[in-house]
Amino acid sequence: MDMSRPLHGGNLGEANLKYKIERDRFIDFSANINPLGVPPKVREVLLSNIDLILCYPDPYCEGLQREIATYQEIDEESILVGNGSCDLIYLIARTFTPHEALILLPSFSEYEYAVKISGGRCRFFKLPEERDFLWEKEPILEHLEGIDMVFICNPNNPTGSIISKEDLLFTVAICEKKGVKVVIDEAFIDFVEDYHHLTLLREAVSRKNLLVLRSLTKFFGLAGLRVGYLVGPKRLIKELERHQTPWAVNSLGQIAAKEALRDQRFIEETRSYILQERAYFWEKLKKIEGIEPYPAAANFILCRLCKDGMNSLSITEKLGFKGILIRDCSDFRGLNNRFIRVAVRKREENLKLISALKEAVKGEEKN
């Protein structure tokens, strides 16, 4: 078992050591956080409630659970709040200890690690690069023999591709018949234009075998506070609850999340900003010779380096020394050193990246 830890973007401590630049001087395209930051009232609420650090948090986040229930119009008994959605991935794996899980490639690397550390094995299905890593219903379903859990990331990280609700429901139905649990990680779905036609949140309440993960980390800019949640049938949620550590989510994370969900204006502004800016950014990336951006549904764009001699590590480091962090995707199973991922950020930041990337690419050609 390969037990090296998955790598991730957004590691400013590591970047500081490597590039000798102060943490807050980086422009970070390597983590996919909302460029508009946090809803303004969240900061206010935190500053005026800072003394909450002195008190134990709600041990099982019941207040926040109710708030999410209202926001999503879902029964609170179908909701479980966790210390970020990654924590919930681990909780799922150790509660249900899948014998063998099916994982699509490339995708978020913690599914594999969580399954293996819980004693299970992984089978991989490689989405075809030549078809933009798009979902393939039939071929995937041919691989279910002996599988008891499937992880699906929608929109998929790092490819940015999306799966239709129809295809997902078909998959969930087939899996239900075979007794296979389906985990759909919707960590980035809030950024997608027509997310309400794509999410399976509501279906997760009524199906027997479906768990849907949501994150508040990315969309609401709460990466530092760690808040995610999970929706599923009550029976499965109850089992998961039994395995969760008390006080999993800190007090400030809990009040920040409650406040964030109330800011409808921030939610709408974010969606419309990402939609517009992603299109602009994508076109700019497309115009750089040697860079091929993939269709992107969320707040990040996967790019292929398509000229000979280009290398994701070398480009990442060139930008890093200029204080610009991007995600070298060479460590993603199913990708290689011809892929990078960049988050959609503010206009002027995106333009800085474009210009630095152009220069870096030119340098590569001379190699």
Next chain:
Amino acid sequence: MDMSRPLHGGNLGEANLKYKIERDRFIDFSANINPLGVPPKVREVLLSNIDLILCYPDPYCEGLQREIATYQEIDEESILVGNGSCDLIYLIARTFTPHEALILLPSFSEYEYAVKISGGRCRFFKLPEERDFLWEKEPILEHLEGIDMVFICNPNNPTGSIISKEDLLFTVAICEKKGVKVVIDEAFIDFVEDYHHLTLLREAVSRKNLLVLRSLTKFFGLAGLRVGYLVGPKRLIKELERHQTPWAVNSLGQIAAKEALRDQRFIEETRSYILQERAYFWEKLKKIEGIEPYPAAANFILCRLCKDGMNSLSITEKLGFKGILIRDCSDFRGLNNRFIRVAVRKREENLKLISALKEAVKGEEKN
């Protein structure tokens, strides 16, 4: 398997629902948090770094790990930081999956739950009430057959009793020979006058089978932010690290903890305050007819209700309706409805408790 969740003090949300009093109007003796609050600079640092909520935390708390290493003069590879020490108890149980654990009674109830939820069994050794629940070296060691993990809380929660270093080292040595891992939970040891003669932190680095838990939650008033750590031999720490979720500790918890450890003055003030005030509070409790406080080494006092007809739930509720929370200990395995636990708080608060308790006790007699 009895899988109901352990109960805990400090649950202000529940108290609010039950007693219809605003959360911040309670005087909370049910959780054992430093009455001096947080080190003053911690609040400052949090307020001026609130934007850290936007960034991913150090995924494995390396900066904080180094800070603890310096503070404790211990190699950083022997330290693992977690989302509160309770989270680390669960991590220990699921990493080493003890087949059968020995647990002393009464003690912190999460050891049992964590072992059972990880698939293990528990054997209990009841410390004798008539001897103030003091540690008994020989009888305990007679119960090691078939045991692969022992949990020891020192000072013990909820009894407040302490175990000598000599007795502990003797136990650790016997256990090492038998291949039994020993987990010593020192969550409250910072409050103990001669803690440096009692802690096994340093020994944990060099023994094969010893893990020592520390909390920043209680002593540094960071209950809401969740920070604890664990010291042990590198080999065990490495195994534990592999099982830990990335980004387990939030960004604010990490900077708060770093700052807290630097405030030597706060540390000394707390120790001398608790020492003095506990003695005063203890004497006052002792004078209440029907209340028998146990010898207390940390920042809380276990009391026995020693008159006929007295009942911990009824007393707890009477005080609760007055906005004073104490810990009804009837749910602790090995205790019953004749025990309550109270934290040492500020002088005027302690006097309020004394007066309310006197009144409640009088009421009980009339039952």
